[in-house]
Amino acid sequence: xxxxxxxxxxxxxxxxxxxxxxxxxxxxxxxxxxxxxxxxxxxxxxxxxxxxxxxxxxxxxxxxxxxxxxxxxxxxxxxxxxxxxxxxxxxxxxxxxxxxxxxxxxxxxxxxxxxxxxxxxxxxxxxxxxxxxxxxxxxxxxxxxxxxxxxxxxxxxxxxxxxxxxxxxxxxxxxxxxxxxxxxxxxxxxxxxxxxxxxxxx
Numbered sequence: 001x002x003x004x005x006x007x008x009x010x011x012x013x014x015x016x017x018x019x020x021x022x023x024x025x026x027x028x029x030x031x032x033x034x035x036x037x038x039x040x041x042x043x044x045x046x047x048x049x050x051x052x053x054x055x056x057x058x059x060x061x062x063x064x065x066x067x068x069x070x071x072x073x074x075x076x077x078x079x080x081x082x083x084x085x086x087x088x089x090x091x092x093x094x095x096x097x098x099x100x101x102x103x104x105x106x107x108x109x110x111x112x113x114x115x116x117x118x119x120x121x122x123x124x125x126x127x128x129x130x131x132x133x134x135x136x137x138x139x140x141x142x143x144x145x146x147x148x149x150x151x152x153x154x155x156x157x158x159x160x161x162x163x164x165x166x167x168x169x170x171x172x173x174x175x176x177x178x179x180x181x182x183x184x185x186x187x188x189x190x191x192x193x194x195x196x197x198x199x200x201x202x
Contacts, residue, residue, distance in 0.1 A: 004098065
């Protein structure tokens with residue numbers, strides 16, 4: 001089965017979901033979410049959404065993300081934006097992989113779609129019906145790819161191994177603190193019974 005919205009980086013094959021194939025005013029860049037940068041629950045939510053009819057029928061994956069909820073109730077698109085999971089990458093650095101036997105550069109795919117529609121690649125960016133310019137996938141989210149685009153200009157186009165390592169360390173620190181907090185709560189509810197030498201009665 002072919003799946004839309006899934007790809008990987010050309011240089012290191014890191015898997016990603018492509019939220020926006022084209023950014024408004026910046027047709028040579030896209031926004032992706034690296035699947036391995038997510039915790040288990042968010043990763044499962046993302047994969048389940050990708051495989052859903054909602055996502056497969058959506059022109060841009062971000063449109064489906066704007067209506068989907070993570071396991072903790074947050075809207076996926078805005079949650080990933082706020083937590084820095086939406087990464088700007090050059091479209092010629094991402095290859096789309098609809099199945100294990102097929103791959104095509106996102107830049108080439110965008111060119112093909114634009115030619116089929118008789119428009120420029122820049123015209124493929126999601127448009128806000130009210131203004132015809134800036135993009136807001138739905139009223140449920142405040143995420144605007146134009147803001148993401150301008151706010152992300154200082155980010156490198158491709159995530160380096162050092163960047164990912166820093167993310168992993170940050171996640172590990174967060175998980176460690178969370179585990180410690182949960183252990184403390186568990187101790188309050190039911191203190192651990194210390195093993196002690198017991199003598200048989202009678």
